[in-house]
Amino acid sequence: MAAEAQQNEESKEPKKGSPLIKIVILVVILAALGGGGFFGYTKFFKKAPAEGEHGETAAAHPEKQVICDWDPMLVNLADPGGKRYLKLGMKIELNNDKVLEEVKNRSFQVKDAMLMILSSKEYDDIATPSGKQALKQELMAQMNKIIKQGQVKDVFFTDFIVQ
Numbered sequence: 001m002a003a004e005a006q007q008n009e010e011s012k013e014p015k016k017g018s019p020l021i022k023i024v025i026l027v028v029i030l031a032a033l034g035g036g037g038f039f040g041y042t043k044f045f046k047k048a049p050a051e052g053e054h055g056e057t058a059a060a061h062p063e064k065q066v067i068c069d070w071d072p073m074l075v076n077l078a079d080p081g082g083k084r085y086l087k088l089g090m091k092i093e094l095n096n097d098k099v100l101e102e103v104k105n106r107s108f109q110v111k112d113a114m115l116m117i118l119s120s121k122e123y124d125d126i127a128t129p130s131g132k133q134a135l136k137q138e139l140m141a142q143m144n145k146i147i148k149q150g151q152v153k154d155v156f157f158t159d160f161i162v163q
Contacts, residue, residue, distance in 0.1 A: 068091065
């Protein structure tokens with residue numbers, strides 16, 4: 001009878017499944033739902049890239065980058081006593097080939113404008129990253145006033161030495 005009582009108690013207790021099996025099943029279900037959702041998004045909702053005249057994608061013809069190398073410039077800074085110098089080398093990004101020709105033809109005007117701006121700066125004006133960024137913006141604005149067939153898109157400093 002004791003054996004029967006023990007067997008009845010075991011049958012009354014609900015059997016508990018392993019929590020590891022439940023976690024594995026849950027992960028498999030979530031992975032299937034995620035994969036199905038990704039497939040549905042890419043197949044039905046994602047837009048195709050923009051096409052050109054001849055059915056070519058925009059990525060097939062990236063915008064041509066036109067870069068003008070500028071010779072390094074050495075200028076006196078406007079610090080009291082005139083004892084500081086700035087050596088500045090840069091590359092200029094332009095928006096088309098016509099501007100490159102114009103910059104080469106009018107290089108004397110562009111260089112004059114840059115020299116006037118650079119020689120008016122003090123060390124404290126250009127010592128910080130924000131000062132350098134402001135100098136870039138000022139140089140671009142001045143060059144864009146001179147150039148008529150396009151514009152300067154960006155200025156990149158390749159040398160920036162203050163002594």
